[in-house]
Amino acid sequence: MEKRIEQRACLKFCASNEVTATESLKMLQKCFGEHTLSRSQVFSWHKAFSEGREVVENLPHACRPSTSVNDSNVDKVTERVLENRRVGIRDIAEDLNISYGSTQQILNNVLGMKRVNDTLVPKDLNLLQKRRRIEIAKEMLDNLAEDPKFIKRIITGDAAWVCEYDVDAAEKSCEKSINNEPKPKKPRKSRSKIKVMLVVFF
Structure with missing residues (x-):
């Protein structure tokens, strides 16, 4: 991670001194060798710094957490399933804004639920x-x-x-x-x- 930050700082310096992205890539490859950022990353960061970006660290952004299997989501999934036992995993994931895999993990591993078919009976009793x-x-x-x-x-x-x-x-x-x-x-x-x-x- 530190080497990535160092390379971004170098790219910021190159961009401020009007060094092209291609030349900046060659300089990074000579300095960092096999640990150099990929060509697409170098060009992307060089463009960002050329357009006025000042921060070399990743900016905080709103996204899903690395794992959605937490107590809050478990309670929400449980409540959603109890409302409608036939609701699909994809519908729950979209409603709660969590991934399909996390929803499936909560249902199968945490709550111990599984999908079953209705049992056929001769007839319903009045x-x-x-x-x-x-x-x-x-x-x-x-x-x-x-x-x-x-x-x-x-x-x-x-x-x-x-x-x-x-x-x-x-x-x-x-x-x-x-x-x-x-x-x-x-x-x-x-x-x-x-x-x-x-x-x-x-």
């Missing part, structure tokens, strides 16, 4: 069905409190329709073919209308 299930659950808990062996006498059942045959998936009917060979054909099949209900108790 209000009456939900209340009925609550009543049944409370009744079973009361019976269990009175008789600890009550739960061992519960029989659970399930039922499902089983078709006589299922239509083959597209992957199962794939065949290897030679170039320009016509595609194989097969008759269209529909799902079997003959089916049996399978009932299981356990």
